[in-house]
Amino acid sequence: MKALLLKDFLAMKSQLKMIVSILLLFVVVSFFLQDSFYLILSIFIFGTIQVTTSFTYDEMSNWDQYANTLPLEKSEIVKSKYVLSLLLSIGTLLLFSPILLLINHLTKGLLLFDLLPIIALLATGSLLIMSLLLPIYIKFGTQKGRLFLFLIVILPIIGFNASISFILDQLPPIETLQKLSYVSPIFGAILFILSYILSVKLYETKEF
Template sequence: MFATMVITTISYDEVDKWDMYALTMPVTRQEMVVSKYLVMIIVNSLGGMFALIVGFIGAVIMRQTFFTEIAAMIGFIYIITYNLGSTMIPLIYKFETEKARLMLMFCALIPTALIFYIAQMDISLPGIDNAWVYVGLLIGLTVVGLIISINASLKIYQKKEF
C-alpha cells in the first residue's frame, strides 16, 4: 500500500494540472522530479518501519522468536518497493498514470512468470549459505536502478510540455 502512494500523488497531480502551476513558481523541473523520489523514499521507509513494529509486536504476542525471518522478509519487500517505484515513475512521466498502471501489470507479470518457469525446470536456486552476497548484490542493483530511473525521469520531464 505504501509503495503505491507515489503513483497516487502523481495521478492527483495530473488530474489537478499541478505541474503546470508549480512550474510557474521558483521550482525547477529537476526539483519536481526529485521530490517524487523523496516522497517514495520517505513513504517506503515509513511503511518498512510500520511493518517492523507490527512484526515485532506480533512476535512478542505469539511468544515466538522468528523476528529475524520477519525482518528479512520486510527488508526484501522494502527493496521490491524501490524497484517498483523506480520502474513506475519514468513510465508515468512518459505515458501518464493510466497507461503506466497497465504497464505495471506487465512489469510484475514478467518476473513472476520467470520465477515460475525456473521453478518448473528444477533449476537450483541460490542457497542460504552465501545469502549476504545476494543481499549485497540486490541492494547494489536497486541503487543502480534508482539512479538510472532518476536520470530517465529527468530527461523525460525536461522534454515534457504542460
C-alpha cells in the same frame, strides 16, 4: 521540494482515515494469522498505490502546468516524487517496525534472523518497482502507466512460475542466498538513482 512534498501529504490527509483503517486491519490480520509477512507486504503495496494516487491527483488538477510557472527546478519536481515514494515505502516500514517486531514477538512467528532477509528483499522489490514505475508515470502519465504496473507485477510472476523448477535446481546454498538478500537493497538503491536521472531527463523534455 518541501512545498511539493507538503502538497502530496496534505492531499493524502484527506484520505487519512481510510489509510489508517486499512493498515490497522492488516495489523489485526497479522496478529490472527500469526504471521507478520502480510503486514510487511501491505506496507509496500500501500506505498506503490499512494505514489500512483499522488500522480493521479496531479494529473486531475493539471498541477504540473502550474508547478512549472513557480520558481522550482524541474529536477526538484521529479526528486519530490522519488523522495515521496521512499518515504511511503521504506519510511512506513520503519514506522511500523516496532509493531512488526511486537507481533513477531507475541506470535512467536519468524525469527528475527529469518524476518530481516524478507524485509530486505521486499525493500529491494519496492525500489525496483518504483524505479520502473516513476519514469513511466512521468513520461506517459498514470492512465497508460497503470498498464505497465500490471505488466511489471504479472510478468515476473509468470516468468518465475515458468522457470521455478530450473531455478530450484540452480539455487546456491541458503546461507549464500541470505547474504545476497541483505545486500540486495544496495542494487535496488543504485537502480533507483539511475531511474531518477532518467526521469529528470524525461521531465526536462516535457511540454505542458
